[in-house]
Amino acid sequence: MDRAVILGGGPGGYEAAHVAAQLGAEVTIIDSDGVGGSAVLTDCVPSKTLIATAEVMSDLGGAAELGIAFEDQEGDAASTIRVDLAKVNARVKRLATAQSSDIERRLVRDGIRIVRGRGRLDGPGRVVASLADGGEETIEGDAVLVATGAAPRTLPTAQPDGERILTWEQVYDLTDVPSELIVVGSGVTGAEFASAYLNLGIPVTLVSSRDRVLPGEDADAAAVLEDVLRRRGMNVLSKSRMESVSRTGDTVTVTLTDGRTVEGSHCILALGSIPNTADLGLEEAGVVLKDGGFVNVDRVSRTSARGIYAAGDCTGVLMLASVAAMQGRIAMAHFLGDTVHPLDLKKVSSNVFTAPEIATVGWSQQAVEAGEIDAEVVTLPMSGNPRAKMQGVRDGFVKLFCRPGTGTVVGGVVVGPRASELIHPVALAVSESLTADQLAGAFTVYPSVSGSVAEAARRLHRV
Known part of the structure; x- marks a missing residue:
């Protein structure tokens, strides 16, 4: 029986595992962060759950135009809509945990073994897992899939503290509503969080180093979004590069390279991602890494080392959960001799979950x-x-x-x-x-x- 060892339980990993199991392989997933990976536990599922609440708030804000009025219990007109961020974030984390559990149950149902720990290559076809409960286990595989994802990028001058200076993975521990939120970075992640918190009724300043929001998206679409954000009260600082972020008590200060400063109660850093490829034994096993540490793969997810594949954010191909899942499925189909359709990025649909x-x-x-x-x-x-x-x-x-x-x-x-x-x-x-x-x-x-x-x-x- 063919054996597949998968490093990482995110979309690239668990979708690959299902395909490999369906095609008759013996499959082991080595996972350290929780099945579902960041997509389910700290990124896609939580952020889109938060955004769902923000959408309701936005719809309520426009209800008057549709002939809907709100009244309080005494019959007076109600004019304020308020968000309970503690309840919102509790729901966010509850749904993320439930989704992770659902995924794990399906993996177990398919006969896939899940090892809690961190895996590293010990040459082609051999993986050593440092187990979460102590000790090590060596696992042999005819193919290894590296699907270890990526983590939020930070800078020496902008270090998160988990309380008021936050990465996008840390915002779900907030219980108090920020009085003034600063979002640094106007790419997809920055734009989504800035839009969501604005619709939750929180004053937002968006610091963008480029001349417009969403520089990588359709220019006409980005112009519509920026117009809407400004119209709704967002302070968008274009061509404003962040130099540093610091905190004094309850005040966060973002210093720009031109000397200007922006103060707020909280700051979200949306500075991109770095791949989780360090200390995995990749280069020693013959896997070529690109600039920034991303794993170099071809359109069927092969690395430069025979029998080693890679999928998802650690490849830097296109950081979408759907692409990670497709890369993982393609990898296992190729390994096990099933019909393979190489990844075609011109057929990938994507979405920015702004309003x-x-x-x-x-x-x-x-x-x-x-x-x-x-x-x-x-x-x-x-x-x-x-x-x-x-x-x-x-x-x-x-x-x-x-x-x-x-x-x-x-x-x-x-x-x-x-x-x-x-x-x-x-x-x-x-x-x-x-x-x-x-x-x-x-x-x-x-x-x-x-x-x-x-x-x-x-x-x-x-x-």
């Missing part, structure tokens, strides 16, 4: 403008959609890209509420190389926000 959400798939506007691909582009504002009007939604749009001549859909962007759901038909079109006419020909419900996807496709029709 409004920003979802993308396929080729981008930037690539079109740079001449990397020839594509026709059409954009429909969300404000023209009848269902959006009914819901009081004005911000956002649907954008589609298709190849001239063939009309094949090669990409899309959706900005608006639940964009993460609305991107799916576009992702299907990109994945299956459907034409704009085929996308337009599928029925949509009237009225529906998804109707704008079909309408955008119709506008790409060429006689």
Whole structure:
């Protein structure tokens, strides 16, 4: 029987384990942080649970426009909506723990062995696990999958204390509502937390070293989001690079490189991630690491060492739980001789869980403008959609890209509420190389926000 040893129990690890077990392998997962990894315990699941509460707060804030008024118990008009952060974070952690338990039960059901500890390579095919309860165990495997994830990046001048200077993994221990929150970093993580806490009624200052929020996303989408954030009261400091973060008592001070300072009660550091690849014996086993310590892999998750694969954030390919899971599945399918479809990043759909959400798939506007691909582009504002009007939604749009001549859909962007759901038909079109006419020909419900996807496709029709 083939044996697979997996380092890490996150999406890359546990999805790989299911595939390997299904294909008849003997599977061992060595995990030190809890099944589900950071995605379930400290990142995706907790942050999106927090954001779900923020969405409700945001919806309540716009209720008056829809004809809804609030009254207190005495019948007077109620004007204040308040968040109980202790209850919110208790729910966040409870759901994360429950999700981890669900994943572990499914692994055990599939006959997968889970070893509590930290694994390191001792040459190809051999893993030594430092056990959580003491001692070591050597585990042999015909293939090893490294899926150890990544951790929040910090700087010597910006060290978290877990109380008022926080990484995004530490915010769920907050019980008191910050009086003034500073978020350093305007990438996806920074933008999501800044948007969430703003919608929870907390004053937020976002420190961005770039000229706009979300520099890696569609420029039109980022412009819509930044406009919404500023309109809702966020203080966005563009082209403002952080020099240091310090704390004096209950006050946190962010010092910028130009000498300006920003004061608040709390600060979240969203400075990117570093891979968990140190002291794993990777280079000694012949695994080549890229700049920053990320594991170099090909499109079927192979490293440079025979029999050693890698998946997830430790590879730096694209830091999404869905990509980690796909890399892990591909790795085990390749190892065990099953049908393999190499990873295609142009078919990956992703979402920024801000308010409004920003979802993308396929080729981008930037690539079109740079001449990397020839594509026709059409954009429909969300404000023209009848269902959006009914819901009081004005911000956002649907954008589609298709190849001239063939009309094949090669990409899309959706900005608006639940964009993460609305991107799916576009992702299907990109994945299956459907034409704009085929996308337009599928029925949509009237009225529906998804109707704008079909309408955008119709506008790409060429006689």
